[in-house]
Amino acid sequence: MKSPYLWGFSNAYSRGKFITDGVFSPDAVSQQCGGMTLLSALMEDEPEVAARLGFVPPEEPDDVARPTPHVPGDGSAADFPADPPRFPGKYLLPGSRDKASVRKVQERLAQMGASPGAPSGAFDTPTHFAIQLFQSRSADLEGVPLEIDGIVGPKTWGALFGPLAIDSEWVKPSFRVRKRELDLASAVIEIAQGEIDVREVPPGSNRGPQVEAYLRSVGLKGGSPWCMAFVHWCFAGAAAALKVPNRVPGTGHVRTAWRQAGRIAAGVRVVAARDAARDPSLVTPGMVFFLGLDGDTGHAGIVTDNVNGVLSTIEGNTNDGGSREGIGVFRRVGRKVADPKTLGFAAFG
Template sequence: MPVALTDALRNEYSLLFSRMSLRPERMQDIDRIYRRIMAPGARERYFQVEQETGVPWFFIAIIHNLEASGRFDRHLHNGDPLTGPTFHVPANRPSRQKRSYTWVESAADALRLKKFHKASDSQWTVPDIAFALESFNGFGYRNRYPHVKSPYLWSFSNIYTCGKYIQDGVFSEIAVSQQCGGLSMLRHMIDSNNEIAKFVSAQPLMDDDQDHTQSFPWCDGPEGEEVPDMPAARNVKPYPGRYLVFGIEDDEDVRTLQQRLVYFGFDPGIIDGDFGEVTERAVMLFQARSADLSGEPLEIDGVVGPSTWGALFGPLSVRGQEKGPDILKAPASVLSEAVLAIAAREIGVREFPLGSNRGPRVDQYVTAAGLTPAGRHAWCMCFVYWCFEQAARQIGMPNPCPKKASVHMAWQACQNAVTNGRHDLTVVRARDAHRDPSKVRPGMVFFIDTGGGTGHVGLVDSHHNGALETIEGNTNDNGSREGVGVFRRSRRKINQINLGFVSF
């Protein structure tokens, strides 16, 4: 399927490049390639081709590494030997039939064939380079396996994990490219060479959602006919501002989702707007094979939030949703807001001595929950209760949080309260939160069963697409329940909470 360089595609390239990091275990290989490119004899040849075509020398070097492993006895088109015209695609190049060719004349022909020589200096931004690289290699990944970011561009970086054409027309989901991607090489070049860094500048995001498809030289078809835009880049569908989950019926946003899944080759069943089991399975399969806009794997939960929607519809579709839907930004109640403010001021409190479950402030948490500090108690629930006690006094209301030091006893007390008709708290059990993450709001208390009759508890400070930022007591940087202080953590996921959440 032909592809055009739309604003949506420009933004995709720019965002991924800005979030790219090179894999540490590949840095030695990347630097070895860079030093080979920068060798005087190699750069001289790249400059010769630049003078003949106007194509930047470093872009030629990147293509040369990808197609011919940097060998100067090979055609730039596809790595075939220079002892005759090419015999792989594109075959019979250069067009003038000879017994052999110089590397410079062959390279110039390869670049002219793709019309790269028609581009001006202003058309060599990061998105332009990315599109030129992808067009040189072909759009097989984008058109047939969109869940794989092309290794031709992104291999050796965090944007690419696996999936590869192992020969013409044969794709493997588990094969991993052992070749440095073109944009990974460009990233290292920019970091290492001021000349290249000054020449290349990433295209900024557009100020509106209109399609500004531009006819760059390499957007033309084989006969010079302009290529139509692909459906993936047209008519950006903005994120609806709510989670799409199992059980929604006759919904226009679900219908849009189903159509998009079909476009990418995932069968959601009948396009009817009903989010049933078949649609949920299709979503989970897409998530299993896809990454979010930062290149990180998607949660395989069958829930369509901003991250999954962005992976389906592109970065423009989730503009303004960086911190999640508005409903997920506000605390669940005035009390919850006050609790979070108090808890935030406690971040940095530490046990003294570390590992003792004691300390001046820790003793206050434990005492508030009705225990004697000398008992050296685990104090995560004591911290939560203390925060609610302080906030309730500040507002002038009774503290609705159960006065329990035990995580399991507090969780059971909350469930009993709801059963007995109390309306000042809401319990969201884990399975319901996993099914619909929009039920989890800032200010809620999460409860985890850690096994053996023990547990852990903390406060939800913010929530985005199933990822939680929390404030927790008796923890540490890795989230242990036997920690040494009050920490803010950003590694909890809703589907890791195995008891549930309570809103007071």
């Protein structure tokens, strides 16, 4: 949820707050005006005060193109630049080194009434806050309110600059993290693809010839949950084919595998959930996703594609709905990098 200390009295916040030290109530409603709400009012009603805080309103407010909640169906939003720049293909966030793209964002924010000051190309604190201000009153090209995170991904870029005209077609900003060829990740994906449609025999039993082969790879017998065993089995086959080590922990317990992955020093790249949510491009095909579910349970699978932070995956012990207690190996589309249940991601090689 959005902090009421920032977003109280705005449409970005509805309820939920700490009512005393360490005690959170999801139903309590803050009676304090949030800092970003105040800043928005200052930008419009007290430009001199806003300027002293480092937020400079546009010089010609009558000509400012204000953020709009949606784009006309034909994509011809009058407020968008006639020749919009391309999305740089990576998320812009504090510390980004792409000065040219950051400067474009800063200049566009000024035109949209949320100036962070003189365009410097540095993704500094005023820029971060100005993006949040813009996001709090804007929507993406589908008309869905933007996530207020102060990060410029393809959706925020599209809200700022609009779609790109290519061969007379309006193309929305996007990014895709592509897998490298002839590496362990590619081999794992190829093996996992060959297992799609494997089913338990009988359904709901955690048994069957191939399911029990997955379980044997981590020393378990039929009848045990097998999503993590499926992951281990795929990596074991790919590692053997490429004659490289299989670094996936040899356990069928998802949370144990996640903890052990974080302790492997060589050949493993671990991305924590918070870092992935800030920059979804860190999640690449061939990585393993780890979810923490009720109690000590979890679910894991193999990422095959990442488009705008929405994942395509191959998962064992699941179904079309993504359950951890499904009946087979399925290809799924729709898990999000920023899922609140996510423990993190790991690349094992």
